[in-house]
Amino acid sequence: MSSAQGIGASIKRKEDRRFLLGKGQYTDDITLPDQSYAVLIRSPYAAALIKKIDAAAALAAPGVLAVLTGDDVAADGLGGIPCGWAVKNKDGSNMVEPPHPGLAHGKARHVGDPVAMVVASSKALAKAAAKLVDIDYDVLPGCGRLPEATAEGAPLVWDQAPGNVCFDWHIGDAALTDAAFAKAAHVVELDLVNNRVAPNAMEPRAANGHYAAANDHYTLYTTSQNPHLTRLLLAAFTLHVSEHKLRVIAPDVGGGFGSKIFHYAEELLVLWASRRVGRPVKWTADRSEAFISDAHGRDHISKAQLAMDKDGKFLGLRVHTLANMGAYLSTFAPAVPTYLYATLLSGPYDFPAIYAEVKAIFTNTVAVDAYRGAGRPEATYLLERLVEKAARETGIDRVELRRRNLIQPSQFPYQTQVALQYDIGDYQATLDLALAKIDYAGYAQRHAASAANGKLRGIGMSTYIEACGIAPSALVGALGARAGLYEAANVRIHPTGSVTVFTGTHSHGQGHETTFAQLIADRLGVSTDNVEIVHGDTDRIPFGMGTYGSRSASVGGSAIVKALDKIVDKGKKIAAHLLEASVADIEFRDGAYRVVGTDRQKAFGEVAFAAYVPHNYPIDTVEPGLEESAFYDPKNFTFPGGTHFVEVEIDPETGVVEVVDVAIADDVGVIINPMIVDGQAHGGLAQGIGQALYEEVQYDADGQLSNGSYMTYCMPRAADLPMFKVGNHVTACTHNPLGVKGVGEVGAIGVPPAVINAVLDALAPLGVKDISMPATPEKVWRAIAAAKQGKGA
């Protein structure tokens, strides 16, 4: 049983039955008795003084229960939305941390900033009444992009942030890096932009708040990746109630990609409004609202320099990055371009010196925070574009240049120049596997075949590393995190031997109900059909930190395994009693306790039953029942890595880039369910290719959003993607009990530079040297045209 369903088995996802039948229960599906509905009125301006809000007509409209404004938020003493991570400036001073009220008060700072909330007995009535609220704005100049926000004399998003600088941070050794550059035989320089993307989870955000006055208790249903974190922030910072009076439920959640980690104002507002109107209040974003209120991702402008010796050995790396924070600091925002970005700049390479400076900038845009990969894609994109350019400039083959610089297996544990210590990896092995999967040797033939069809073919690669399984609490605490990042599990064995696991992680597409059940099957020999995974309800699950940063298996799974170890140990004592043997002589294997060297055994179910019906039981030394909890705080990050190859064909007449082949080889540690791991890789690749070719949030200079709908914001479609060739080479993580590393983000991290490197490879014969993401048809066409005119591109 365990071998068929345990670790390494590609069993089908248990949760898919309800999803495929349309029987999932999402936040918007939950309608409570006496439900009312909220609509948010959002600023249409990037920057504007809110001079007057006249709600009289709306309040008189049918069905309207309340119209609430920033004045009401202030009068009721609600706390501002807090930032969960503090980053220090170079001089040790604190970052600028501006206030973030639930509803804008006095001034709106981005398109979509919520200014007022209308609550009515139906959503249609709330929408109709919202049109009657008369808001008198005094429109101010805004800045929508990094170049405008950092220009001399730019309008200030916050008066307390001169130059719109949130923080000016650095990492690494500047002097050591200067010395490395001084002795370099060759220096490669690259300016690049990491384009801003919108998260676009399939399910838009929603929140349904219910205050029960009779027992002074709040319940919140919300689209969250971490209900306990949301409850903590509501309790301690925004709503100001005790945790035991607040239950947060994140039911089925349709994708997050990071955007549902954060505590959003709407979660606070619906609970508060419910208290005020005496009815449950539900808010559900529509897609247009999602574009202007979900935290976006990426949005960097960087300058990078790579120093090499005459043989192409990397000597040093120097990076300067501007990172867009948006108008308000979202929960994890400061950590993304610092500890999740600059610490990854060594990549899989042996770098003797690195120095990176990151300046975080406020703009009049919605917040920027973690999005699938969160900082690591930005680091990988920079490094792999730079390495590719180095190969082209030095004439060293792209694979050979990487081979010369990859960290060797003998060098682990490897201490980087930017704070991380990689425990294990085999980057040569994943490189070799990827070379085989793409058929690197056969490329020239494919190139010729494309040329015969009038197409420009290119091949691109990236060798990447990421840090996930966040994270050791003490380490992240020292780096400014205001929370611990352990995980919790409770394993309850029922009297007949079936199992319920309560986990602090949250599944919003990852398949935990299957993979965690496989851990139980593997350890206890119980069928996955007899295992239920419970997540997402703070009244049922232990205090855990949720799911993001590819942490669920490595941190959450480890907590489950710790609890399982306790279950197995307790069962040994019970079994020893039942088998009239010494505990030391009992072994547990294949779902049964056995007396070593005999055929005497008790099935796990028999031991469970004895624990709950303790008639014949070691009652003097062992408590009845079989239920154990564990918390697991990781000792280090985990470090998945690998090699991604992409081949593209470009139509030189139209500039259309077609991704014709993708072959990747990842080391994500021990694999619990290969099918789910492949699926995670596929999804990440789709998003990574989306960023490279299709997606870009376009703000104009003043902060107006010009492509906030699917008519203009281009998402990748299945038809845009080839069949992916996915391979794995496993080195087991050295410091968690499962040896797992994490797979949720690898596709989005590794593939964008491989796509752009392939595009540039295809265009190189024409003289094109640079192109930015997304490589749209017009950009490619213009680059070709400019190169033809001899101007370069």
Add this chain to the structure above:
Amino acid sequence: MKDFQFHRPTTVAEAVALMAGKDGAKFLSGGQSLLPVLKLDLAEPTDLISLTGIAELREIRVDGQALVIGALVTHDAVARSADVRKHIPGLAALAGGIGDPQVRNRGTLGGSVAHADPSADYPAAILALGATVHTNLRKIDAEEFFTGLFESALAPGELVTAVSFPIPKRAAYAKFAHRASKYALVGVMVALTSSGVRVAVTGAGAKVFRVSAMEDALTKGFVPEALSGITVSADDLNGDAEASAEFRAHLIGVMAKRAVAACQ
């Protein structure tokens, strides 16, 4: 979305009668353009007169040297029609490339034509093939039908009932779609008809238009190479974040050549 009265007549006469005197009423066909507008509250009609119950508008028939397609025929039905595929395969291909399967299963020829979206595909076919738009009142020549951005020759309350496409010797459509919306950034229909070569461009301007320089060149030789060296001015073309006017002008040349190649 505001409340409205919903009507479902079963004849053209009944539909037209329902429309009479109702300034705020709209005909509803497949709803692929009107419903998004309603959902965004960009239109608030008092009455929606659904045409989907009018069986007589669902017909495709060959009438002498023309193919007459009823206004309620869906894009998917046009794409799959044996008559259309036999007589004007380029039109079947055009219909099969509109939007996505969901759009093609709901959207109709009449709805698209009446909406006069400058990025829609059908206007290129109507102009290139010299089609005639039939209404409850009259027959309108292709040249007169599309008058501007979302504007047509239709009078208030006038209902498109069918489009008659003269069967060409050869015709093909080549489209460069907007990557997000799948509307035509540039769509070029090229037709070799009994009255000469016609080249019609949709998506690139405020309304569908013909390119006489290309028609003249193709009259001399109906091969892609005939178009080499002919450029279309970017003046007056649409430009947006997806494609500038210059890029659209360039794409007209590329798509026209590909359409001619598809005719061979």
